Amino acid sequence: MKKFVALLKRTKLFSGVGENDILSMLHCLNATVRQYGKGEYAFRQGEYIRSLMILAAGRLHIQKEDYWGNLNILNEIRPGEMFGEAYIVPNSGPLMNDVIATEKSVVLFFDMERILTVCPSACPFHTQLVKNMFYTISDKNKSLVQKISYMSQRSTREKLLSYLSDEAKRQNNSSFSIPFNRQQLADFLSVDRSAMSNELCKLRDEGMLIFHKNEFTLY
Amino acid sequence: MKKFVALLKRTKLFSGVGENDILSMLHCLNATVRQYGKGEYAFRQGEYIRSLMILAAGRLHIQKEDYWGNLNILNEIRPGEMFGEAYIVPNSGPLMNDVIATEKSVVLFFDMERILTVCPSACPFHTQLVKNMFYTISDKNKSLVQKISYMSQRSTREKLLSYLSDEAKRQNNSSFSIPFNRQQLADFLSVDRSAMSNELCKLRDEGMLIFHKNEFTLY
């Protein structure tokens, strides 16, 4: 466990907690580790989650496949980010999404019960932890709202432009890279890949942007 | 303020807190009240929020209007529900949405600084408050994910069916009412109203459901 402390120190969840305290909290929270191969499912829709997770290495996608097989990527998890926090609420029901490793990944598990059950003597940082968790889930909330604002655009073109311009704004640079390939971007925006590809090239031909692979520049 | 205690006691935020404690917390949190007329904006995109709000009476819509005037209803706030919690994070930037009263509404404001800054002597319930807030925002998170799962459907028909069947499941009854009129439902699902109305009638003619105003029954 010790080797994860440096990583955890830089996560939002453990922000402001000293390394020694993190180490003792790892025991307190009953932390465990699991590895996943590329393409392996960490969780599947319908499972019950009893842990809060932090991705230590690799990359995960939170995604949902509907009855007819349409895939929708809800979120991408990068190292240091937590997930599963929406299911920490008592009686929150089964998982509604799949969690898949898009690369070989390492995941840390924390006992949810122990996170919200304060143990004042052993862990004076529990309050800080809950606070941090609140900040994190609050941020995630905002990013979901952003995704909704992209998806609510009526045309593929508008979806693309709203996403790309937001991303440029977020990275504070008209040249930026996105964490998706074409199929993943299409799934993220809930549009058809080929239609999106087509629209992307039209935008390029109209001089609104250029791109090379995942690198985009807006004009 | 006293008259709001009974209401607050039943909210998720103050769940598990006694009436006397709520009253003292109202002072501690620097609570204030404001009224809004029907159609009045409580907040507009771009404003900075320094409070957490609870709707005491009426109805609010969290909505976003894009550059071209397309309206999207992100969420509906009913009495007892809180909002603004996503902007409690330090440096979370300006509000990205509009908040509009669809009925005459009464809103309670709580000082955000004081919510997360624990004052152990005066308010032993701060921890409980943060916990409750966490549960609430966690739930909201899940409802956003649900909305995304509706919007990610490719056709208007599928959007309708996924929303309506979820709503039937949620209300545990194949007959149920929805909190939207047609235009609002269309905005919520991000589709064209007339096309949706058309599709709704096709579904009815195919015997999959019946409806009268906002009352639906699925078959």
Added chain:
DNA sequence: TCACTTCCGTTGCAAATACAACAGACCTAT
């Protein structure tokens, strides 16, 4: 090097959608 896989752009066509416009039902205030 060569076969194999993945990713991306392109095209054609059938189907669905957005949009505008209109009419009837319903509500409300005068």
Added chain:
DNA sequence: ATAGGTCTGTTGTATTTGCAACGGAAGTGA
């Protein structure tokens, strides 16, 4: 009662999308 407003369903058309299919580019492993 009536006039004005809102809400809803309906229709026609231009546009967009979804889908399937294909070929080339790029990357991978034997």
